[in-house]
Amino acid sequence: MNITVIGQRVKVGAVFENELISPKWFKWMDKKYDIKSISMRWKSFAGNAVLTHFSVTDGKNLYELSFNQKSLEWMLNKIGINNGS
């Protein structure tokens, strides 16, 4: 698996429910990716902004998204390309 740092803003469709945020799809470089599962959520801090991170998969590759609860921005932080190794 090759993990690449991206750090770009993306457009995300998400459901906010029961105090949980669940991204459902994201658009990056004109392509839409449907999220099949979320394997982990965790929080971090940037100054006094809370960021929620999501480890998600489209069934093939792994993506790390983050949501800044202050600026309401979504970022695609990393991509893990599953090459079978």
Place this chain on the structure above:
Amino acid sequence: MSINTILHIDMNSFFASVEQAANPALRGKPIAVAGWADPEKNYARTIVTTASYEARAYKVKTGMTIPEAKRLCPHIIIVTADPDKYLDVSYKIHEILLHYTDLVEIYSIDECFLDLKGARLSTEEAAVKIKEEIRAQLGLTCSIGIATNKLVAKLGSDMKKPDGLTIINDEDIPLLFSRLPAKELWGIGRRTSERLEKYGIETAKQLGEAPEDLLKAEFGILGPKMKLMGQGKYFDPVVSYYKPREIKSVGHSHTFPEDTYDLDVIRGFMRMLSEKVATRLQKYKLKGGVIHLYVRYADFSGFGMQATLEQSTDSGLEIFNQTFKIFKTGLPLKKKVRLLGISAGRVSKENGQGLLFEEAEKDEKIKEVLFQLNEKYGEFSVKPASVLIAEKFGIKERCAMIGKYYFDRKLK
């Protein structure tokens, strides 16, 4: 008969297991979690922080360099450490444990003690349930030791990994300790065990039977405590999760991306580390009375020296000035510098005394504004110019990995 109410919980291969839980493609594969690593330089300076059990099967161990790990396991996957992720998972573990008791003592990011006296469930039932909950909610395994005290519970959690549950009753201790090397006891390190060996003390039982006077002469006030430890007796209680911790010192260290003789770069890193120490002191409303500098050279030799201040400080500039003064005593450099560590010790609560002069008051106000800006916009949003040099030279990872006081995030 004493009742076993103490649990020690040790998460198995924690950082690697968290990465495998976060990334299904890593499960069942040999992985090594490491600090920031530069693949173009073949990870030459990066060491393994944690290896997954699959990697351990190839004898990959914590502390090895990545090239060493790759020699043992050519298909090992290197994952860059993500401290925020591990801290968040650690908090989630605490939340699970706090459903059982508030006598939860955080020993490290992946180890906790619990005291379940007065709990509804038996200690063993609770341990089984805790393991199930951690597995179901976080996809992680842990090893648990159960005993009448922290020392023996910690020993128990070490006896079966991964996913173990070991109960050590008081009546099991004599036989167990007769075969147990003294160095396996919590707190008896390599140097202490070498000193014990001088007196023919090799097992825990021999330590428990050693003359108290001899241990007192060799180890001072710790001697009698060590003798009791050799008998499986340990009286330090489990401290409540909510009891504020006493901070004794505040420090940061950083390994340079490349070893260097360049004084501008060294000074830049030194300033950056000083600011980080100052920021933490300010956050805890503490001031340090002693500043300590540690320098490690390219050949892993090093020197450490400290300076006692006339007046305690939480100023990044003051800490930097003191450390650079210490550093200059080692000039000219005979070897390239690999790592710097700076800490403030003899910390005390700041009380505003000494701010008698206008200049000092102005300094305090500037510090306060800088602290608030960095709190609001992130660490080093506002920084001294020398830090820019350090950044240019390549700060690719956080200076400090994990310390207990990262937990202050939780207190925000």
